[in-house]
Structures are given as structure tokens and as C-alpha cells.
Amino acid sequence: MTHIDVQSALAQSLSAPYHDLVTRRTGLAVRTLIERQLSGLADGSVAFLDFSHIGVLDCSCADEFVAKLMIPLTAEHPSRDGYVVLHGVSDGHVDSIEQVLHAHGLALVVLFPDGQARLVGAVTDVERRLWEIVMLTGGIAVEGVAAKTGIAPEEALSLLNSLARRRLVRRDDDCYSPLGAVA
Amino acid sequence: MTAVITLPSSLDEPNFESVILQLAAVPDDAKVLVDARHCRFATPYGLTALLCLAQSRLEKPDFAPPEEETTASYWTRASFFKYADELYNMRGTVPRTRAGGDSDVLLEVTPVAKNEDVHAIVTRIQEKATQILTNTLDLEPRATMGFSMTLSEACSNIIEHAGRGGWVMVQRYNWSKRRVGRDVVQIAVTDAGVGFRHSLETSRARALADRWDDAIALENGVMNAVSRLSDPGRGQGLKGIRGWVHRFDGKLTVRSGKARIAPIIPDWDDDLPRQDSLPEFPGAQLQVIIPKRVVDA
Incomplete structure (x- = not known):
């Protein structure tokens, strides 16, 4: 298992220290950084994306980051053999993530603060x-x-x-x- | 020859139509003077739309500021003159000092032109809005995130689609004497860019449509989450805004070009769901009103 702090990726993407995942451009920048990290992992590894230090996650950013991160992994011929689990997500994050996953027919495993893993999405x-x-x-x-x-x-x-x-x-x-x- | 555009005494979203109506009679390249001398009240929509008006003119317009000191002072505290100074030739004096801000202004007039502007807006609004949303409007803490999301999505749309920078402002009001009978928060996000019709010109919805005008484009963009890009994940922002406004008993209106729609009209207000053939105004102007939550007995 590999832990990836989303806040760190966000900090690398912006010139100022913001804590919110908003706008498509930010989503694209964060996804690009995280895809680079994922590409260095061994086949079959599970990456835990940690949202604990993220404030707002809007739908546009969630689509550009979370949904588009998963699309190539779930294709008939996936871009790589790897898994993604989200954790540290708040109720507000889940609202945005769920909406964009539904739009693409995707789903994700989310580890909630109560320790329970649940499926979110379509x-x-x-x-x-x-x-x-x-x-x-x-x-x-x-x-x-x-x-x-x-x-x-x-x-x-x-x-x-x-x-x-x-x-x-x-x-x-x-x-x-x-x-x-x-x- | 300078055309005089007289502002109504109360410059809110419905009354701004009288400003657009006056503008419609003036050629695009004509010199205009926007006369605010007798204006006593302006909402975020009114103030930000005035900046859009100036952006839309080929020649820099003149501006006569409000004569009433309290009005002019409020416009200064709301940062209106900070930007109006660049967009208008001021014909008269305006208060220069910001006298300690205004506790009901949750976000002063703020330009939206680049990605990091949206981050700065969301950060600032969270610092100031959380207390008012939860303590004054009795909204659940989760609502604060929806509030920030609404702002970020609406502002992002300017960056993604308008083709030029726009404006945002947020203000709390005590509307106890109005029909809603409680406090509200108003959000205005406006621009003088290309508007929905032009933005969706390359969309699949446009290709399939028998008729294409501002109202149809607005309905496609706001109600049906249509985007100029065919990606199924596009259009989620306005969908999220509609969901949040509906969930918190709010009201949403969007104007673009010659049309205006009110996709969410709460019980506490009356409005027309769709208006066609209005006088033309460039860009897109969005207003959200969220009232204090009614606590069940």
C-alpha cells in the first residue's frame, strides 16, 4: 500500500498555499502529479489517496482529478495495473465525488473515518x-x-x-x- | 453626444433590467454616462453588473457616483470604486478610505480572471462566511462547503467559458420585512463575456436543435448540464449549484444575452421561469439567494 497526500500534490501545483481542490485546471495539475507517482508503483499496488487536509472539493475539480484518474485504470485495456482507495474524505467531498463518478459510470472504494470501507459511485x-x-x-x-x-x-x-x-x-x-x- | 443611463434608486437584479433597456437604445460605440447620483441601494448583482456594463462599452463610459454619502461609502467599502475607477471616468468625488469594512459584506467586489483568483475567493469566503452561514442562517456546517462550491463553480465558469474576466460579490441582508421574512445571503457572479449561446455554439445540443437562441442555450447549459465539450463529466458545476440551491430553499437566476431563466424558484418568491426577447446584455449574470433555515417546531 502506498500513501499519497493529496494536499502535498495540491501545494506543488499552486504558487500559494491553498487547501481547496477547486477548478478544472487545479484538478488537472494535481492529477498529473499523482499519475506520475502512480506510474512509479509496482503492478497491482494499492494507492491510498489521503484527502484529510483538503478543504473544499468542487465537482469540476473532482471530475478532472478523481474521475479522470480512474477512467484509464478501468478501461478494457487499462493503462496500468493498480488500485486506488480514497480516505480522509468528508461528507462534502463525497457529495462531489459521487456526482462525478455517476456521470462517468465509475465507482471507488472509500475508507471512511469510522474505519468502514464503502463503495461510492455508480x-x-x-x-x-x-x-x-x-x-x-x-x-x-x-x-x-x-x-x-x-x-x-x-x-x-x-x-x-x-x-x-x-x-x-x-x-x-x-x-x-x-x-x-x-x- | 453622450447618452445618459440613469440608475434606479434601488439597483438590484430585477431593476437592472431598466439599465439594460436604456442601453439598448444606445449604439455600441456611443459615449455613455452612467448616472448613479440618485441611487440609494445596490445589491451584489447591481454593483458587479455595473462593472460588466463598463467592460462591454467600446468607449470608456463616464460615471456619476451616488450623492448620498452613506450609499457612496457603502460602495467604497464593497470595493466597487476600486475597480470602477479603472473602467469608468469618474465624474465626481467618491469616499476613498475603506472605513473598517462592512460585516454584512461577506465578499467585496472581487475580480475573477485566473485560476488562482478562484482559490483566493474560496479561501476568503470560508474565513468570513462560516460563522454567518451557521450562526445567522442556521445552516448545517455541510452547507458551508456547498456555499464555497457554488462560488468556485460559478467563478470557474467565467475562466473556462466567458473569454474575459468577471466579478463576484457576496452580501448578507436582513429581509425580515420582505415576503421571505428572514435573513438571506446573496451571491452575484457576473461577466461581460461571450455568453451561453456563443459558448455552446459548438455543442451537440446546438447541432441537434431546430432553433437556437439565448433562452435555449441557457436551458441547455443550466438545466441540462450541456457543455460545449462532449466529455460526460462536463456541466457538473451548474448541476451542483442547482442541487445546493434547491436543497437550502434558495433561489437561482441566470441571465445571458436576451434571455433570463429562474431554474429554482422557492415558495417564498415569485418569478417567471423563463424570459425571452429581453434587451441584449453581454455575458452571463448569475444570482443565488439563500435564506435563513426555518427550524422545524
């Missing part, structure tokens, strides 16, 4: 249910998910693969596990 109820089973079990195969949910194995396989492609769970051979569970 996910169906059944996708969320399967993701929660993966989280609770710490790692499970398709057959286990099918048995726990009553969903046909083929459908469970398709849904789990979709979650893995969208970088919401990790697939290691036949096992689907939470992000961060495997170093």
Missing part, C-alpha cells in the same frame, strides 16, 4: 452486495459467492469480473479479495 445493489461479501470474507471464490447469494455461478463470475475490472476488488487467480488485503 454501482447496482447486487454489485454492492457481492462487493460486501468479498470484504467480509477477506477473499472468496465464485462458488462461495454463488452459494452465499443464490446467484447463478455464471452471473456471479460476470459480476465479480466486472468489479475487478472496475478496480473495486482484486482478482488473484480464482479468488476475489478486498483491495489492500494482498500486499
